[in-house]
Amino acid sequence: MQHLKRKCLRASVRLRHSEIYRKSTMAVLALAVSAGEAMASSKGAAGFTKATQEVSSYQTPVSNLMKAIAAVIVLVGAFNVYFKMRASVMVA
Known part of the structure; x- marks a missing residue:
């Protein structure tokens, strides 16, 4: 063995x-x-x-959100331009 x-x-x-x-x-x-x-x-x-x-x-909802944010930014910018133009007219 x-x-x-x-x-x-x-x-x-x-x-x-x-x-x-x-x-x-x-x-x-x-x-x-x-x-x-x-x-x-x-x-x-x-x-x-x-x-x-x-x-x-998520592509469509995110795209719509971006468009809404861009619209708000454009409106704020437009109001800023309007108020500055109006202020310069009143000063002159």
């Missing part, structure tokens, strides 16, 4: 130090990493698609 155990231990040590073992270990690790990255990238693509759709849905 001891003889068989020693032979198995020697065989496992030889296997661990062999080039085939190293290459197969690296191949398994590369496969695991690439599978993980593939799963993560598919989730990321779905997230970007969803975010793009949500941002696109």
